[in-house]
Amino acid sequence: VKNNEITLLDHKFPRDNWTNISENIISKLGRNLHISPYHPLSHIRQRIVNYIYMQFHNRIGNPIFSVFDNISPIVTVAQNFDSLLVPENHPSRKKSDCYYINQNTILRAHTTAHQSELISMGLNNFLIVGDVYRKDEIDSTHYPVFHQADAVRLCTAEEVFQNVDNSNELKLFEHRGMETDEKQGCHALESVKIMEHELKNTLVGLAQTLFGSEIQYRWVQQYFPFTHPSWELEVYYNDQWIEILGCGIMRQEILQKSGAGERIGWAFGLGLERLAMCLYDIPNIRLFWSNDTGFLNQFKVKDPNAAIKYKPISVYPQCKNDISFWLPENKSYSSNDFYDLVRDIGEDRVEQVLLKDEYTHPETKKISHCYTIVYRHMERTLSKRELEKYSRALENANAFSKERISEI
Numbered sequence: 001v002k003n004n005e006i007t008l009l010d011h012k013f014p015r016d017n018w019t020n021i022s023e024n025i026i027s028k029l030g031r032n033l034h035i036s037p038y039h040p041l042s043h044i045r046q047r048i049v050n051y052i053y054m055q056f057h058n059r060i061g062n063p064i065f066s067v068f069d070n071i072s073p074i075v076t077v078a079q080n081f082d083s084l085l086v087p088e089n090h091p092s093r094k095k096s097d098c099y100y101i102n103q104n105t106i107l108r109a110h111t112t113a114h115q116s117e118l119i120s121m122g123l124n125n126f127l128i129v130g131d132v133y134r135k136d137e138i139d140s141t142h143y144p145v146f147h148q149a150d151a152v153r154l155c156t157a158e159e160v161f162q163n164v165d166n167s168n169e170l171k172l173f174e175h176r177g178m179e180t181d182e183k184q185g186c187h188a189l190e191s192v193k194i195m196e197h198e199l200k201n202t203l204v205g206l207a208q209t210l211f212g213s214e215i216q217y218r219w220v221q222q223y224f225p226f227t228h229p230s231w232e233l234e235v236y237y238n239d240q241w242i243e244i245l246g247c248g249i250m251r252q253e254i255l256q257k258s259g260a261g262e263r264i265g266w267a268f269g270l271g272l273e274r275l276a277m278c279l280y281d282i283p284n285i286r287l288f289w290s291n292d293t294g295f296l297n298q299f300k301v302k303d304p305n306a307a308i309k310y311k312p313i314s315v316y317p318q319c320k321n322d323i324s325f326w327l328p329e330n331k332s333y334s335s336n337d338f339y340d341l342v343r344d345i346g347e348d349r350v351e352q353v354l355l356k357d358e359y360t361h362p363e364t365k366k367i368s369h370c371y372t373i374v375y376r377h378m379e380r381t382l383s384k385r386e387l388e389k390y391s392r393a394l395e396n397a398n399a400f401s402k403e404r405i406s407e408i
């Protein structure tokens, strides 16, 4: 075992005295909850992407935003901080705040880390969605891995002023201007105001799409090293103001260094968990990492806009048991009959019954079904004896299982 190397997502990285990534964190790499089918975070991602596609399209109706939702979370310190003008001594760089793989490599602390490289590639409108990593407090709303969506939109002067008559006199930039609360030194106030207007309209529209058109909101002045001016959007939900996103006019220096100096840009970043917890009434952030079907199946709907309210599942563990049998040949069989029987016997200890496997015998053409039965007691852990009692009772009662299959 080579201890001076660490393998993450099939790549090897040298360790050094900056390495502070734990096994628990490593185990989260590649889970990609935000693109797992039917996962609540995936529904939220899809809703955000759909909204942005709808808002920004070209003359023939095609979306102009590109979406990147599978970029590796392993980035350089330069990408995560330097490219975004985060000062050398900024607290967010501390070892106690992020997960360093080594001195130069880090698990991204925000999806904003990819902004400048995507701009350098020539992209003007894009979304980045992915997992981000931060050392943080432990409570019901904080977890060291969470998910963000970032957006960037860069515009030429022609685009910014397209709806303005006699726009010839309007400029994006101003020479030797002063930085004020309203704008960066290099920007002309008229271009900043139009971009700010589009940014805020876009984000209020997003909040209304997610929370409903009646949602109360407010803008709060904020500071980010990579935008100026900067704001946070707060919405009033369940009797409190919650911050849902950060945004601003991009620092022109970032655009210049990435080869887009002739444009002006806005950007925003938001966390998916917080939105999902509000929208679905999910009480604890750890639930997103659950493999428990009692959690996951509540979100198993095709439509990402479906109004789902999470119903708490028991804190006691699930116990699973498989049963398989040949289906009757002479009379019709419906899985529902079997489900009924399971409920009869297991009462409300049964949480789910899943058809796990179907098999047709190559010669006799007889069909067999294999079901997984998931039990869970709401007040205590089920004992092994009780489980055995249920499955024996089920085997005896199941008319179809008289010809049992020992092993398929």
Ligand code: PHE
Pocket (backbone or CB within 6 Å): 109, 110, 111, 112, 150, 224, 227, 246, 247, 248, 267, 268, 269, 270
């Ligand atoms: N990266 C910021 C955060 O994680 C959010 C943000 C993105 C703010 C883009 C402004 C512009 O909080």
